[in-house]
Amino acid sequence: MSVISKLFKARELSVFLFLIAYLLLVGIVNPSILYGESLSSLLNNSVILILLALGQCYVLLTGEIDVSVGSIMGLSAVACGSLLLAGIPVLVMTPLVLLCGMLVGLINGLGVTLLRIPSIIMTLGTLGTIRGIMLTITDGKWIEDIPHAYKQLASVKLMGINIVVWISVLLLLGAHFFLMRTRYGRYFYAVGDNPGGAHLLGIPVKRMKLAAFVVSGGTSALAGLCFVMNIGFVPNQTGSGLELSAIAAAVLGGVSLAGGLGTALGAGIGAIFLTLISSSLVFLKIEAYWNNAISGLLLLIIVISDNQLQKWGEKKRAHDHAAQLASARPEFPGAKLQQNQNRGASS
């Protein structure tokens, strides 16, 4: 197999190269984006999206989707803010908020596995419900006057990089290792790739899906905590619209919505890439209102060209196989797609 077709398989690598290329391209126009300061602020700005995309990655791997992450993040930010204002110490507040996020994730997961509601509908329902609860708690007002000590945490640095960035990057690498190298991690892929087969192998399909939603709820809560730390107040639209950005980031990083395909690292790189696109506009001296148009166009170009290249690669591989081994059954392109369609129809 040639190096190129291997590259196509390692999707996170090709996105990473794409990211570097884009960075260099912007660097040609305005070298200041390559300074350490700009790069570390890029990482800083990506933290929330990295966390959301990481959780989303687990859910997408199992073949489900979670559109409620923005609301969970908002609710967690509100919980964080109100607990802090009530004088609860950070060490008690943090686990409480994380539990709250995971609880919502658990509800999502139970709806999907126990009640068999399609995940997009279930999480659409919780999206509205949770946002409503959040706004009821705050009465539509902003939470301000977050204690200074908590905001200070955002500027604690370790080797020149914010501690929050360290935590999220370590979480990302840990999740990547867990998903790629451990037995339970592989279960997530098996469940998404072929739920029937996974079930027959004795993998607890429903429990894995439940776990994925709980993880997603937990990372969303973490994103909410980071938000309050960085921003210092909680506007009432906190997190709204981020669910779609999180999905876009994961997809950009090579996570397939069909399940069973993609890596946590890829999702994280996708999140950094999306953030890079929007922050690069300042360096390119393009007005901010171009942000969405450029992000959308790049997302479409990358995803569609990747899809076409994969198809081409698979066709080529199948062709090579057929030529080499007449007895071997060639993998025909689109097999995965059809399988997924069948699965969609039967679930």
Place this chain on the structure above:
Amino acid sequence: MTIKKAVIRWEFALLLMLFAEIIVFGLFNSDFFDFFSIVYSLNDVVYIGLAAIPMTYVIITGGIDVSIGSIMGLSSISVGVMWSSGTDIWLAVLLALVVGMAAGAVNGALVAFTGVQPLVVTLGTMFLFSGIALVISGGSNAQGYEGISGFPDSFVQLANGSLLGLPNPVLIFIVAGAAFGVLLHTTRYGRNVYLVGINAKTARYSGLPTRWLIMSTYLLCGLGASISGIVLSSYFSSARSDLGSESVLPVITAVVLGGTSITGGKGTVFGTAVASLFIGLMQYGLQMIDMSSQQTSIVIGSVLIITVAFRQLPWHRFRSGHASRAKASS
């Protein structure tokens, strides 16, 4: 046949829910028993139904379109910019409808001809279209979110006037519902849309142009979003690029609540229309009994989950029995 029966039963249940809703709210506030009070209250929510009805087509084919909110904004700002640069207002409306259809056609072409999942494609175009709308409005000095206003009275009357005692938006809703309903349920084209959703392979093997069919549903969806965006601009008599940006989720909620299966192949325009009214009246009614709009969204989200869970239960038993039989025979 059983599928069709179940759908009919679901819409019947939905109608009953609608009546029950009116009666319950009527007990709190007798205004709810006044026909015209209800009809005028619908003005605020008709735009969701206008976008949801053609969305039904897309979801029946097994797709989804999350870019409609952006298309609404794009159409709205197109009308505004074209009008403020001297185009006749009705020509501008016509051209904005074309813009909406073109946006839908882009969605459809990408979904049908690349094989990338609809959610991914429309997620990309959601950013793209809302970005283009922002660029247009920024480029024409309609500063940020302020928008363009000062439309001629004839355009404002489009959504604020009334005919035969019925407010115009409700009339537009009825006409659009009837047109899309007839197209889906009585024509060959409509049957083909269902077949693509039930089994795309069968549809292709029986010689249907499945890709063009899929593309056409997104085009119609773009048209619907465009109509909705224009009605909304007329209603507020202001064209903004972010108009309708929050409407994606209520629209999908209306379609799903109306009995359309998110996996495709099943659903009716009537169900979507009734569900839109149900959601609309729910919002209005809850506000009348002094609930804040945030509490309303708790109720609507819960209603969505509960109804779908309720509908899902007996269905699964039927489906799983079916699936295990299929497995045993293979």
